[in-house]
Amino acid sequence: MTPLQNALGCLLALGAAYYLWRPSASLFKNAALLAGALALFVGYSYGIGDEEFYPFRMFALCLCFSTTSLRKDRRRFLCLAQIFWFWIEFFGSLSLYYRGFDFAWTRLIAIAGLAFCSAFLSRISKGMEFCLMVFWIAVWIFF
Amino acid sequence: MSKILRLLGLFLLLPGLVALCASMQVGPASWYEGTNVFWGTPICLFVSWISLAHAGTLLSAVFLALGVRLDRRTALLAELSTLCSLCLAVMLPLVQLGVAEKVPSALTFMESSDGITHLGSPLFWDFCCIVVYGVLSFLFFHNHISSRNNPAQVIIRKPFAWLLLPLVLWVQSVVSLDFASTFFPEWQGAFFPIYFVVAAVYCGLALVNSLLCAEGYRVRLLEKMTAAGSWFVCVFWIWEFLTKGIFFSGVFVFAGVLPQLLWVSAVRNSRIGRFLVSLSILLGFFLERLYLISPEKGCLPFFGVVDVGLVSFTIGFFLLFYFGMRRSIGCFLDEEGTFFGDVDGSEMEADISATEKFDKENETVYVHPFTSEEFRTIRLPLLLGILAMLLFVLWEMNLSQSKPTLIEILPLTFPIVALVAGIALWIRSGVFREIPRRVLFVIMAFCILMSAISAIFFTVFSKDESEKVNGAGVSAVSMESRSIEIHEMLPERNNLVDVESEQSVGEEK
Numbered sequence: 133m134t135p136l137q138n139a140l141g142c143l144l145a146l147g148a149a150y151y152l153w154r155p156s157a158s159l160f161k162n163a164a165l166l167a168g169a170l171a172l173f174v175g176y177s178y179g180i181g182d183e184e185f186y187p188f189r190m191f192a193l194c195l196c197f198s199t200t201s202l203r204k205d206r207r208r209f210l211c212l213a214q215i216f217w218f219w220i221e222f223f224g225s226l227s228l229y230y231r232g233f234d235f236a237w238t239r240l241i242a243i244a245g246l247a248f249c250s251a252f253l254s255r256i257s258k259g260m261e262f263c264l265m266v267f268w269i270a271v272w273i274f275f
Numbered sequence: 276m277s278k279i280l281r282l283l284g285l286f287l288l289l290p291g292l293v294a295l296c297a298s299m300q301v302g303p304a305s306w307y308e309g310t311n312v313f314w315g316t317p318i319c320l321f322v323s324w325i326s327l328a329h330a331g332t333l334l335s336a337v338f339l340a341l342g343v344r345l346d347r348r349t350a351l352l353a354e355l356s357t358l359c360s361l362c363l364a365v366m367l368p369l370v371q372l373g374v375a376e377k378v379p380s381a382l383t384f385m386e387s388s389d390g391i392t393h394l395g396s397p398l399f400w401d402f403c404c405i406v407v408y409g410v411l412s413f414l415f416f417h418n419h420i421s422s423r424n425n426p427a428q429v430i431i432r433k434p435f436a437w438l439l440l441p442l443v444l445w446v447q448s449v450v451s452l453d454f455a456s457t458f459f460p461e462w463q464g465a466f467f468p469i470y471f472v473v474a475a476v477y478c479g480l481a482l483v484n485s486l487l488c489a490e491g492y493r494v495r496l497l498e499k500m501t502a503a504g505s506w507f508v509c510v511f512w513i514w515e516f517l518t519k520g521i522f523f524s525g526v527f528v529f530a531g532v533l534p535q536l537l538w539v540s541a542v543r544n545s546r547i548g549r550f551l552v553s554l555s556i557l558l559g560f561f562l563e564r565l566y567l568i569s570p571e572k573g574c575l576p577f578f579g580v581v582d583v584g585l586v587s588f589t590i591g592f593f594l595l596f597y598f599g600m601r602r603s604i605g606c607f608l609d610e611e612g613t614f615f616g617d618v619d620g621s622e623m624e625a626d627i628s629a630t631e632k633f634d635k636e637n638e639t640v641y642v643h644p645f646t647s648e649e650f651r652t653i654r655l656p657l658l659l660g661i662l663a664m665l666l667f668v669l670w671e672m673n674l675s676q677s678k679p680t681l682i683e684i685l686p687l688t689f690p691i692v693a694l695v696a697g698i699a700l701w702i703r704s705g706v707f708r709e710i711p712r713r714v715l716f717v718i719m720a721f722c723i724l725m726s727a728i729s730a731i732f733f734t735v736f737s738k739d740e741s742e743k744v745n746g747a748g749v750s751a752v753s754m755e756s757r758s759i760e761i762h763e764m765l766p767e768r769n770n771l772v773d774v775e776s777e778q779s780v781g782e783e784k
Contacts, residue, residue, distance in 0.1 A: 159500070167506040178517060183517070223448040235682060
């Protein structure tokens, strides 16, 4: 993927994350938004030609972005979302490894490092939220 | 109702046992199998029951870890269904072997030429992960039961839940690698792990909903999650159709379309309606597993008597085992003061309001990182688990004869951490204080004996091929040298004989 395609995908994930976990939203509304976001990511990935792995990576990134708007237990869900991203990357890479693709070690190490360091975060300020989003975008576009 | 289901289980189990015997007698030819992979109905049933085994851990451990309220009886029943499904699933790969003579070698991993199975095989990862999952699920269930009499053991429930949460994802992902690491384009792909996990969670919800219907109760949260889960599964199948051109209408109808009937209040409020919807989900995913194994054949026209018998065996075994165990733990489920699902609304409301008040009081209390009570409980066991994992990795990569790569060892790392941490946590809960000393001594002696036997067994039989060849070569050389020595000795022997004969001739003269 080119950095431009990655950047556009990142924007889509950010846009979808904006609507998730609103205080007044019910379980069904959140589930419908998640399913719709996944369908949108599938469509985008189909357009750029990597529909196998890319939609799920975008989904994980979307969940990471969405945790910044939570009001309770933000650190816990932040770590969980990053672990979920790591899980998708790890087992997806492992599946593709058997087809001859390289293992994306740098990306995995970067995500694991972010998840581990996030666990040490104290009260997450707006500035810290912004830093986290920058790190995620950097990992997404350049790794 | 429980008695009727036990009888039904017995009724299904008996012909199932006949089919099982026929299967072991005749071998793989007796059941439906994929033409390219020689995996058949037993593997299909194995994957199905492993998926269903996620019900208990999901609902009990994950909900506990994320702070979602679930009543105690539903959690216990869900955990019990996990254990019963796992016991059943473990037997099925042995049936897949086809002949009874292969079972001992499979149990001891004596498959490859050097006596130890290949560490990089997803099948080996599968076995290890499922064993760890079974052990920890059992310990979690035991802790849940024993905390009734000993409230001090409640302290390890949440840390245990945090260990089980990633393990659920890990186990199902490793099972998916059995398929994703092969050479069939329908199976290959990075999507397989996440699809397997979502499907497992969805099937697990359907199983627990059906068991609750059998109990005569309902949990509305689980019904909502089932309806919401069906949307994700539909998106997956649409995605699979767009990318790989694979679409199986039977699966889509049974597990994707029919669950939307839960939106109809007449179906949702009817016990039979909810049960039938759950059953359709389970049927849909069973058909999906069959299709997964052999897409070119379709399913039902090739489904024979032995296949039906094997399905009957698994269902009958589960019903008998589950409701039999349900009867034995009934005292924990039927005591006063524990509400069940949405039935006893008044007590549940009072309980919720008390809990919510407690939560509101604690909202203002900020918990610093790594200072929560859960973390303080689990940190030492987790450290032990990480140390054990590092020792294992170092030993395998440096001292083992097979010298696997890091990627081949990675799938085993977290299960080792979870196993050691879970056992350490369980020991820490003080459960051993309740066991008599004599019994404890016997258990420890048994564990030490089994470890010693396993170590001796693998040490004696795990010889490298080169050592075998060298050993044969060395013995051949030694035989040669020995024969040369004998041959060299022979002239001396001959001389001695000549001298003796001359002496005897001389004496005669």
